[in-house]
Amino acid sequence: GQNIDQPTEMTATEGAIVQINCTYQTSGFNGLFWYQQHAGEAPTFLSYNVLDGLEEKGRFSSFLSRSKGYSYLLLKELQMKDSASYLCAVLDSNYQLIWGAGTKLIIKP
Amino acid sequence: DTAVSQTPKYLVTQMGNDKSIKCEQNLGHDTMYWYKQDSKKFLKIMFSYNNKELIINETVPNRFSPKSPDKAHLNLHINSLELGDSAVYFCASSQNTGGTHTDTQYFGPGTRLTVL
Numbered sequence: 322g323q324n325i326d327q328p329t330e331m332t333a334t335e336g337a338i339v340q341i342n343c344t345y346q347t348s349g350f351n352g353l354f355w356y357q358q359h360a361g362e363a364p365t366f367l368s369y370n371v372l373d374g375l376e377e378k379g380r381f382s383s384f385l386s387r388s389k390g391y392s393y394l395l396l397k398e399l400q401m402k403d404s405a406s407y408l409c410a411v412l413d414s415n416y417q418l419i420w421g422a423g424t425k426l427i428i429k430p
Numbered sequence: 431d432t433a434v435s436q437t438p439k440y441l442v443t444q445m446g447n448d449k450s451i452k453c454e455q456n457l458g459h460d461t462m463y464w465y466k467q468d469s470k471k472f473l474k475i476m477f478s479y480n481n482k483e484l485i486i487n488e489t490v491p492n493r494f495s496p497k498s499p500d501k502a503h504l505n506l507h508i509n510s511l512e513l514g515d516s517a518v519y520f521c522a523s524s525q526n527t528g529g530t531h532t533d534t535q536y537f538g539p540g541t542r543l544t545v546l
Contacts, residue, residue: 354533354535366534369533418535
């Protein structure tokens with residue numbers, strides 16, 4: 322079966338750095354997405370990785386290792402507004418997006 | 431300039447009723463989707479649809495049916511509503527399914543359905 326694992330919840334301090342991991346087992350791979358979802362709002366696109374390595378976009382970076390079936394989202398200089406759920410999703414061989422359950426990130430002052 | 435819009439934002443109804451949720455995208459995308467997000471916040475795909483193909487998640491009851499009058503609209507019709515249908519329903523769209531960055535899905539604001 323297809324499976325995406327990420328921690329249910331993480332807590333970090335304002336100004337710090339946090340890494341949210343995602344491991345996947347899917348039938349084929351055509352890219353991995355990270356989305357952010359604030360409570361009561363729709364998911365919004367953060368990043369897309371299809372090649373191994375690190376993609377940096379401002380305070381957010383996303384890393385992919387296809388051989389290990391592993392990705393992480395790195396958030397730097399955390400702000401209170403970064404409190405949200407972070408969803409990992411993989412595009413499988415049929416170009417269907419398989420979603421993880423999301424990681425709820427709590428930022429404390 | 432809302433990219434993906436849904437109506438209504440909130441829907442409260444009685445068990446057994448039939449209801450529809452509308453979705454429109456002005457991005458010119460080829461593919462549209464419906465998702466259900468339950469109280470545990472798990473995002474579950476219900477349907478994906480483009481002008482060529484409707485893909486139905488086999489776990490979705492046939493009380494749920496998508497209707498697409500044109501490429502920019504994908505409405506969700508639900509018959510005989512049940513208590514377990516209470517959830518937030520998200521519509522989304524993407525450019526195509528070529529396995530590239532264009533597969534990024536853009537979500538509507540969601541419709542919170544409560545069945546009493």
